[in-house]
Amino acid sequence: MYMINRNQTYLNFISNRLMSDIEAAKNNEKVDQRQDELPVRFSSQDIDSLIRDCTLSHVIHDLDSVYVLFEEYFLKESIQKAIQLDAIDIDHKDLDSTAITSSMLDDIFFIIKKCLKRAISCGSANVIMAIINHCTIVLETIFYEIIQSRIKCGYANALSTLDLANAYNALQAGRYLQSSNDVEQMKIMFICALNNLDTACEYVNKLNQTITVDVTNSGVLQKNQIDLFDSCLSNFSSLASKFRMLIQSGMQQLFAAVFKTIVKSMIDSFISTSHTLNDEDIITYEVSEGLRPFIQTFLMTMNSTLASFKKQLTAKNFDTLLTVISAEISNRLYKALFKCSFNKFGGFQLDREVRAIINFLTSISPTISLREYFSKLKFIGVIFTLENINEINDYIHSEGNYNALRVNPNELHQLLRLYTELSPNDLRKIKL
16 A cells, blocks of 8 residues: 555656656757757657556556455455444443444444545545445445345334234344344334434445545546546445435334324224314313314324434434324325315314324424425315305415415315315316
8 A cells, every 4th residue: 555655656756757847848948949849749648648558557556456455355344244243232222312323333434434544545546436436335235235134124012013024024134033022122123223324324424525525635636537536426425315215114114113003093083083063062172272082192192102212213313204204194184084074163173183283293303394294184174164165266276375286186176075065056166
């Protein structure tokens, strides 16, 4: 590595010295015409070609190749060892107080940073780009695959919730779930894998910025190598996107394992409850903050369940979980509307309860916007509070009402048929 660096310095010195000598000869007014013509035949491209094709350059090129092979071997073996030694302090880790990550995450990125630092110290742009490519490949294969295998095992609440698919994945991963302690470890490994991925995204972005600064400051890049170097760095962005997609998939699994039953219970109660209400019903619900009992139960259950995950997951992962939950609640509740009928009091209650769910979710994590997931429900809730067809038409076609564009016209017509305040004649006057 030292020889490669010294060689690069030496060749740069020769190149600069040749260029300065040629320029000096061209500007020397005392030389004769014959001597003056000699340097003119040489350009910077000729000098670069001369140095590139010399024997020393070929020898150093072979050394570069050998060094890259050694570095690649060291990188893979060290990361494999870090994965083998991966550990989570399960016995002493307070699962309800901190986000869980494992030891291999810091170990892997420490190894990668050391390899890249050595590559930059070589002073060869080709070596640097080769090592960058090897680092991204290792993260995309070895690291990604081990995390993916842990996420595939799923998140189990208890032995009774371990379905055939999760059991098969656990067996494939070499883990046999035989006790409640095994299930607890499975939960920890799942949460840890998601947090490792999220933290890895941050590390990858920081690594990208650090390499850009270090390589730029080193001055090893030639003008014709800048685009190729940027292309190598773009692999880090693609890698982070791939990690985010796997996190999204993991959150879908987490919803199915923990929150699906809670949401389904609320939806079943919503469908079985009458939405043809009167003013006395509305006054009765005022005692309980304007919410019906099943909505209150739903919000309390969600609050207690989310509280532990807010502590266990990283901030970004928890926000991702909330977006998945919001999307699922809104989609399932929207489909449930087609199985009910509403009068204007029922529509008022629907609008109030949808807003309560939105306020609850946004209060848990104010940093993200979740209201857009409920735009269709809010739109329908407002329509079900309007008293005549003229008000409905005005609202649907009001300027700036972009929520109307989110609802399929056929679906909107179906929903309006469930609104008991409208007669068949009114339905024919709807302008969609």
